[in-house]
Amino acid sequence: MRLFGRKKRQLVRLLVVEDEPLVAFDTEHVLTDAEFEVVATVDRVSKAVALIEGDSAIDLVLADVRLADGSGLDVARAARNRDIPVLFLTGTLPPEADGLAEGVLMKPYGPRDLLGAIAAVEEKRTGKAPSRLPSGFRLFAGA
Template identity: 60%
Template sequence: MIFRKRKRSIIRLLLVEDEPLVAFDTEHLLSEQDFEIVATVDRVSDAVATLQAGHDIHLVLVDVRLADGSGIDVARAAGERGIPSLFVTGDCPPEAELVGVGCLYKPFEQRDLLQSIKAIEASRAGKVPRRLPDALRLFSADRGNEAPRVSQTPDATIQQSSVPGRE
């Protein structure tokens, strides 16, 4: 029997993070896992410019609070191009749910970031993710090709719900 890696649908990432150490560690981790980092930027304006340049980007990892504005604006610009955004933040505002696929709460374990990307991939393929990191919250699928709301119950089973505001 031949074993092979599952083909990924999310490979090319835009990283938007204004904390240099977090950006460096995240970029290093993802590169080691064979993701392609299209760009690592620390400003809303640079992220939007990268998106407008027409790069082939599969997912945007974006902090909410950035030096020159909000990651919400980056996610909005990405969404206009059909690119999903995962907020990687310590505090996920309610409006994030309108423009992103989920929030990964800081601080997080490296494996949680990798599992979060896998969960988004599975959700976008119409599958229920096997396991969600405790630090991840995925949002509703009411906006077309985005991830369905998936949450873990106390017994660690996965449920789906499309009711906004319900976990």
Template identity: 55%
Template sequence: MLFGKTERIIHRIVIVEDEPLVAFDNEHFLRDAGYEVAATVDTVPEAIAAIMEGVDLVLADVNLSSGGSGRDVARIAKERGVPLVYVTGSCPDDARNSAMGLLAKPYSQRDLLGAIQAVDARLAGRQPRRVPKGFTLFAE
């Protein structure tokens, strides 16, 4: 199909975010964009439980208020073969080893969607059409 939409690889997303307004906005925006938000959580144990249920992508803040870290979530996601994008204001030193990309806060909803689409394209073996401002897609 010449002008048809490409099939998405990413359908189910887990949001790991301890800022309630950011989490709420992201959850509703992504649902409106056609994604299934499998869980919106703010602790490492809840994130791990959601990953174990089966998801296609994890969006994780690095610093969580519960004392846990998005780096712990990234380690488990990587072990399970689930891609993760850090959505954070502070980039961990080992981000390139534990995630597919990093979206810097603050970001717009359009940039969030563009980051997910760029990861989706990479997972499908395609070059992303656009990499949004503030998003770094790490090399494989």
């Protein structure tokens, strides 16, 4: 269904995993302004994995790779086991990340790039080639 030319989103309920408070706040603000539902914003691997493995309905995980209590790669592995796509938002990307996520948006990034990266992941998940890739964003072939 389209309302005023906008198609219905498939990725609506998002989990934000970020241990830098200002980045987490800004990300949540951008997402809620763009009418996404932020299921939770957490700063620990253990909290993220508990939400993923619990009853929370999550459409997409946005995760930093370096977290205070471990690695976002562990969050991505848990999400992958539940067939939940992951978008890494990070400044440092280890080589093994590309088999665990849909893509990466390198820090620092702006609001338009974040929303564009989510849109590109959604297009990829629906079988379409993304029309435009934001600056600092890369889709992975493997995930």
